[in-house]
Amino acid sequence: SMQPSGSKPCSCPSLKLREVASMYFTMIAVFLVILVVALQGSVPRGNDFPYKVPLDPQGLLELSWNVSYPEQAVNFQLLIKDLRFGLLFGMSDRGEFENADLAVLWSDGHNSYFGDAWSDAKGQLHMDSQQDYQLLGARKAPEGLYLLFRRPFSTCDPKDYLIEDGTVHLIYGILEKPVHSLQAINISAIHGGLQRVQLLKPNITIPELPSDMKTMEITAPDVVIPSQETTYWCYMAELPEDFPKHHIIMYEPVITAGNEALVHHMEVFQCAAEFDSFPHYNGPCDSKMKPDRLNYCRHVLAAWAMGAQAFYYPEEAGLAFGGPGSSRYLRLEIHYHNPLVFKGRRDSSGIRLYYTATLRRHDAGIMELGLVYTPVMAIPPGEDSFILTGYCTDKCTQLALPAAGIRIFASQLHTHLAGRKVVTVLSRDGRERQVVNSDGHYSPHFQEIRMLKEVVAVFPGDELITTCTYNTEDRSRATVGGFGILEEMCVNYVHYYPQTQLELCKSAVDPGYLHRYFNLVNRFNDEEVCMCPQVSVPQQFFSIPWNTFNRDVLKSLYAFAPISMHCNKSSAVRFP
DSSP: OEEOOOOOOOSSOOOOOEEOOSOOOEETTEEOEEOOSSOOSOOOOGGGOOEEEESSTTSOEEEEEEEETTTTEEEEEEEESSOSSEEEEEEESSSOSTTOEEEEEEEOSSOEEEEEEEEOTTOOEEEOSSOOSEEEEEEEETTEEEEEEEEESOOOOTTSOOOOSSEEEEEEEEOOSOOSSGGGOOGGGSEEEEEEEEOSOOOOOOOOOOTTOEEEEEEOOSEEOOSSSEEEEEEEEEOOTTOOOEEEEEEEEEOOTTOTTTEEEEEEEEOOTTSSOOOOOEEETTOTTSOGGGGGOOEEEEEEETTOOOEEOOTTEEEEESSTTSOSEEEEEEEEEOTTOOSSOEEOOEEEEEEESSOOSEEOEEEEEEEOSOTTSEEOTTOSSEEEEEEEOHHHHHHHSOTTOEEEEEEEEEOOTTEEEEEEEEEETTEEEEEEEEETTOOTTOOOOEEEEEEEEEOTTOEEEEEEEEOOTTOSSOEEBSSSTTSBOOEEEEEEESOOSOOEEEEEEOHHHHHHHHHHHHHHOSSOOOOOTTSOHHHHHHTSOOOHHHHHHHHHHHHHSOEEEEEEEETTEEOO
16 A cells, blocks of 8 residues: 655655555554565665664664665664564664654554654653654564664654764664553663664775785784773784884774674774883773873774774875884774673774785875863853864964865764764865864764765865864863863864874964953952962862853853964974
């Protein structure tokens, strides 16, 4: 039976005729699909879903998907290994079950139903008057039930989530007992959780790989994963003696079978070349036993996060490692996420580097954009969306970039725990021209190097403006910029070629103007904000009474005061 959708004025792609593979009945004018295992129609095959991620820590729910840019839709395949009486799957702003957009499969013990639903601010479920999760099929297999469905990026339905570039918070819940109606599902009683992924992967063509390509695995040496929720594990590896210069041209994760749901993200760092040797280490990164020298291993060679695939460098560039002026020492860092506190799990996960001795035309470089790590940039407590912006100015790019410009092909956004959104835009002649990378649902717990959909060309005189949005509703005192986890950062590490001497292009408010702000606050408030020169900037921020006036003046200061610019060759050397 067919159900034509009403033609609504809508800028989105018009909805196709909705196919319902089985008998339907009307319930508040909503078509519910009774699940039939032998659904007709074209069901995509398993290898048509290149992206895959476990949803729950036990790995009972496995999501695979593909993205159709021509149809502006995502096709999902959900493998349910232990189907009880149904499940919820959906998306929400930050992974909450309230105000969520859901596809629900449920059973009353006799029949099974599938429908598009939404939850309100109290977590009550409602059938959506516009059904936008389209069921494509279901099939039983020895490993469980496969459910196939699709969802357009944009549906013009105010109750629906808009699927955008960047992070998407997926939520899931398992129904343990039969329910007589969708409204009877009690969200707070459900066994559920969230998983973060980048759904809209870029549709890049994979460059041809050279015949002399070699691989190197940087993996943990059969580690016993600690029985606690969060562990950062550090392991030191080294390159062979006299390892000449090579180009890394791709890398991919190596995950120990069975640990797919525990290995959250991994990074390989190269150590600083100024030290001849680094101590061996294999243990938690926050351990008292960890040698301090490992803090000098911060140059990122590779980074992977759950749901990411292999990372490819563009065919004209590679990331240099080895050779003179390059350290032989590498540090592998693995974040284990073990909320079910499994004991005794062994792991040898890591990253496989693919490299070549036939150097490509350009060395790739990494440049830091955003804000300098300094306490002069601060966020008052109790803010739901406070904005800070860091600039890479036209004067700096004019001095430091070659006339032919550079090409940015990947980006890794970074903040600490209060970060909620990050965006970098390219501005030329005073006009914003292009978004370099944007994440409107950014999570500090999910930071991956993302290949850009299109390469961004940056020329001398261009500006790169990075804006971070923070939420400090759970904090009672000001949050200042800095390296500590309760301090904040606003950074975009952009990967580009050809490599230049410019390693860091960032700003902060001019400290003299911040001093004037403290003076002003002091004059307007009866409470004494200590201004004496020996009191540190964080102490001055902590002593401010955060009334509306003091908040608004700080916002204005950050928006209009002159900035101090850091245009650096290496962390300590500035361009003149």
